[in-house]
Amino acid sequence: MVPGATLIHMTEIRSCSHVSGHAGLVGITGVGACLPDQIVTSQEVQERIEHASGLTLPCGIVSRLTGICTRRMAASDEYASTLAVRAARVALNSAGVDPHDIDLLLFASATRDLAEPATAHIVQAELGTRAHTLDVTNACNSFLNGIDLARSMILAGRASRALVVTGETPTRAIRWQLNDPSELLSAFAGYTFGDAGAAVVLEPVASGGIIDLDTETHSEHWRVGGIPGGGSRHPRGDEYTYFQGDGRSLRAVFEKIGPDILHRVAHRTGLKLTDYAKVLVHQVTMPYLERFVEVTGVPRSALEITVTELGNIAGATLGVQLARSYSMLDRGDRVLFVGLGGGVSVTTMVWEKS
Numbered sequence: 326m327v328p329g330a331t332l333i334h335m336t337e338i339r340s341c342s343h344v345s346g347h348a349g350l351v352g353i354t355g356v357g358a359c360l361p362d363q364i365v366t367s368q369e370v371q372e373r374i375e376h377a378s379g380l381t382l383p384c385g386i387v388s389r390l391t392g393i394c395t396r397r398m399a400a401s402d403e404y405a406s407t408l409a410v411r412a413a414r415v416a417l418n419s420a421g422v423d424p425h426d427i428d429l430l431l432f433a434s435a436t437r438d439l440a441e442p443a444t445a446h447i448v449q450a451e452l453g454t455r456a457h458t459l460d461v462t463n464a465c466n467s468f469l470n471g472i473d474l475a476r477s478m479i480l481a482g483r484a485s486r487a488l489v490v491t492g493e494t495p496t497r498a499i500r501w502q503l504n505d506p507s508e509l510l511s512a513f514a515g516y517t518f519g520d521a522g523a524a525v526v527l528e529p530v531a532s533g534g535i536i537d538l539d540t541e542t543h544s545e546h547w548r549v550g551g552i553p554g555g556g557s558r559h560p561r562g563d564e565y566t567y568f569q570g571d572g573r574s575l576r577a578v579f580e581k582i583g584p585d586i587l588h589r590v591a592h593r594t595g596l597k598l599t600d601y602a603k604v605l606v607h608q609v610t611m612p613y614l615e616r617f618v619e620v621t622g623v624p625r626s627a628l629e630i631t632v633t634e635l636g637n638i639a640g641a642t643l644g645v646q647l648a649r650s651y652s653m654l655d656r657g658d659r660v661l662f663v664g665l666g667g668g669v670s671v672t673t674m675v676w677e678k679s
Contacts, residue, residue: 351476352534352679355420355526358648359411359492360635361397370396370516377502382509387516392611396519396636398496405436406447408522409492412644413452416524419651422486424454427526429484433461433471434491435639435666436498440555448490457484464551465607466540466666467491467640468523469674475527476535490524493639498552500567514550515568517610519636523644533657533677537594541586542670549574550667570667576613578669580620587621590661590673598623602658605646607665608632640666654678 367388432445443460461471468491475487495518550570559565604627608614618625629646643662664672
């Protein structure tokens with residue numbers, strides 16, 4: 326075990342279960358996703374930057390450096406909760422579950438509607454549930470962390486069926502107006518963003534389910550990227566509401582810690598990368614994804630590539646990928662989730678379809 330790493334393996338899950346009759350197994354039984362209607366090309370993104378800043382950028386620089394062709398952007402009257410609610414309804418229908426049968430609702434997202442109250446309450450009010458409700462926030466790992474927390478509460482007997490939702494609107498944090506070209510570097514990560522929502526239903530299952538989960542955190546890198554505004558350090562001021570970050574430094578950190586956590590998963594589970602029907606990984610840019618394949622050896626054929634069409638959709642990435650591949654998975658198929666989040670953290674989860 327490396328410093329800062331925590332893991333929960335299937336044997337530990339079974340030993341701490343308080344859910345009778347199911348051998349401590351919790352699985353995903355319903356999946357949903359939502360994409361805004363508005364499609365914006367990388368060329369349109371570049372033109373908007375140039376118009377707002379009065380600058381002329383190198384031809385096609387956004388698409389060339391990111392490999393992103395298009396992304397979705399929420400309309401002015403669509404919020405993080407809007408996308409989450411739409412995805413939640415799809416997930417509930419997929420699981421054949423009524424909203425009133427949910428007793429835990431987690432809104433797990435890097436973005437939210439308000440500083441207070443928790444956006445989960447807005448989602449719950451729209452869905453009409455009466456569940457225990459709260460937000461889970463850990464950058465782009467929020468959704469996987471929400472699934473982990475929901476599973477843990479089911480195993481502890483605190484819930485019987487959970488709904489984990491995310492609504493991501495990171496395009497609201499894009500810096501369009503640059504004062505000079507030198508600001509392009511720190512603002513550039515924002516030009517990869519897209520908006521989306523996702524949701525899953527979790528409940529006890531007779532077989533399969535979540536069989537391994539591991540996290541590794543290196544908080545000394547928390548300054549590498551983020552949105553500084555809205556907290557006690559910078560409670561006000563538009564300047565702090567834009568995403569700022571060093572994409573190269575963040576990539577270097579993930580390259581350093583990512584392969585080790587995958588080796589640990591293989592050691593515990595005995596599963597090779599070729600044993601997974603799908604490998605769902607957080608996707609920032611296409612060059613970043615290509616480097617991930619090169620460093621880890623994950624078969625490209627196992628990936629569900631979304632970044633070229635949807636951009637970096639933050640915490641919704643893995644949920645959208647799961648929703649797109651869910652119907653193609655057979656019972657017994659295993660899926661490896663690899664989450665990457667600012668802060669920084671890496672989370673892996675192995676799930677077997679029941």
